[in-house]
Amino acid sequence: MKVLLLENIHPVAVQQLEGRGYEVERRSGALSELELIESLADVQLLGIRSNTHVSERVLEAVPHLEAIGCFCIGTNQVDLKAAAARGIGVFNAPYSNTRSVVELVIGEIVALARRLPEKTQRMHDGVWDKSARGSHEVRGRTLGIVGYGNIGTQLSNVAEALGMRVVFYDTADRPAHGNARRMASLEELLAVADVVSLHVDGRPGNAGLFGPEQFAAMKPRSMFVNASRGMVVDDVSLRDHLLSGHIAGAALDVFPVEPKAQGDPFESVLRGLDNVILTPHVGGSTQEAQEEIGWFVSGKLAGFALEGSTALSVNLPEVVTPPLESGHRLGYLHHNVPGVLARFNALFAEHEDNVTGQHLATSGELGYVVTDASEPLPADALAELRSWDDCLWARTW
Ligand SMILES: NC(=O)c1ccc[n+]([C@@H]2O[C@H](COP(=O)([O-])OP(=O)(O)OC[C@H]3O[C@@H](n4cnc5c(N)ncnc54)[C@H](O)[C@@H]3O)[C@@H](O)[C@H]2O)c1
Numbered sequence: 001m002k003v004l005l006l007e008n009i010h011p012v013a014v015q016q017l018e019g020r021g022y023e024v025e026r027r028s029g030a031l032s033e034l035e036l037i038e039s040l041a042d043v044q045l046l047g048i049r050s051n052t053h054v055s056e057r058v059l060e061a062v063p064h065l066e067a068i069g070c071f072c073i074g075t076n077q078v079d080l081k082a083a084a085a086r087g088i089g090v091f092n093a094p095y096s097n098t099r100s101v102v103e104l105v106i107g108e109i110v111a112l113a114r115r116l117p118e119k120t121q122r123m124h125d126g127v128w129d130k131s132a133r134g135s136h137e138v139r140g141r142t143l144g145i146v147g148y149g150n151i152g153t154q155l156s157n158v159a160e161a162l163g164m165r166v167v168f169y170d171t172a173d174r175p176a177h178g179n180a181r182r183m184a185s186l187e188e189l190l191a192v193a194d195v196v197s198l199h200v201d202g203r204p205g206n207a208g209l210f211g212p213e214q215f216a217a218m219k220p221r222s223m224f225v226n227a228s229r230g231m232v233v234d235d236v237s238l239r240d241h242l243l244s245g246h247i248a249g250a251a252l253d254v255f256p257v258e259p260k261a262q263g264d265p266f267e268s269v270l271r272g273l274d275n276v277i278l279t280p281h282v283g284g285s286t287q288e289a290q291e292e293i294g295w296f297v298s299g300k301l302a303g304f305a306l307e308g309s310t311a312l313s314v315n316l317p318e319v320v321t322p323p324l325e326s327g328h329r330l331g332y333l334h335h336n337v338p339g340v341l342a343r344f345n346a347l348f349a350e351h352e353d354n355v356t357g358q359h360l361a362t363s364g365e366l367g368y369v370v371t372d373a374s375e376p377l378p379a380d381a382l383a384e385l386r387s388w389d390d391c392l393w394a395r396t397w
Helices: 011-019 033-041 056-061 080-085 098-112 116-124 150-163 184-194 211-215 235-243 287-307 340-350 379-387
Strands: 002-005 024-027 044-046 067-071 089-091 140-145 163-168 194-196 222-226 247-252 276-278 328-335 355-363 365-375 391-396
Touching: 002 011, 011 056, 033 056, 044 287, 067 287, 080 089, 089 287, 098 116, 098 194, 098 222, 098 235, 098 247, 098 276, 098 287, 140 150, 140 184, 150 163, 163 184, 163 287, 184 211, 184 379, 211 235, 235 247, 235 276, 328 340, 340 355, 340 379, 379 391
Parallel strands: 002 024, 002 044, 044 067, 067 089, 140 163, 140 194, 194 222, 222 247, 247 276
Antiparallel strands: 328 365, 328 391, 355 365
């Protein structure tokens, strides 16, 4: 049982996987397609970040590969469809950096309210300008959170701990945390918020969510933060409202067009403006988030390989299995066609095997069933199962 971890994945992942019985090799860089094929010769689990591309050619060449962990948020670097077609589970860490984003946003709100970008710049320019003009406490001010999901709700809690009032708007029906108040519309939120912070997801309908109309509807001298997606905001309109003074400050961590590589030039109409914080999409980039990602994704890989759980898999039907404490488990990944489950359960009945638990799900072209039973299915029944046309794989634990 071997694992290959590339791209400097946090050592906590090694610790967890070794603790679950795997032999782990950890390397610092990414690998090319050919290097990857060679290196995966006897590997069951692969861990990568964003610079290793796992193409269909790689997947075709390594039929024994069981799962891929993307120790990051995105999964575009993996051919997910090709992986699913071969029954290879792909996992990522969509929520491990939530707290890091929240802390950055809180820091930015305080910094903007005290006009720190301007003040520190003047000090570096050799100007001592001690004044309280335009500086405020955040206590008692109203934070308007647009998008009350993982990050929005955690921000809500931390902002309240600082003494801020919180209002939020979400298109989905989200319960309020603490004393936060739900607003019936974005307009209602914009009318009362001293700071507006965007935490919506990247669905296509959110492109251009925030433009001239929304900035104009914000309170005079209010502040604006976006650490969600760059395409959500019309930066030209934000610039106009900053220059006119209607918006008193802004912090942006994401941009409609972001440089691809480290050191590439950054172009934005927001460069060079007073009281504007620009950061290179680092909301979730902390050592703590890396550690959390390492722990989370290695746990998902082990849960899949050792217990059959596809919890939070991005490409297989999601079956969350309880730990197997006694008895025998069989996982069956199959094409989603009618009649599979009836045939599958008939096998257990024929062998008078008592099913003690069953978890199943289908998603698109795939179906997955995990069955716990008192006895293991006999070898010939297992061989029969594996010979069915709809079978992608059958594994036992
Ligand atoms: N800056 C960074 O480094 C960084 C790091 C992590 C996440 N993010 C981004 O932060 C955003 C939020 O992440 P999350 O994990 O909280 O996502 P999430 O999916 O948990 O929450 C998003 C929420 O926005 C709501 N929403 C979607 N469109 C809306 C709209 N038009 N109006 C109001 N509500 C709307 C959804 O219903 C959902 O509740 C995502 O876009 C994510 O990509 C950025």
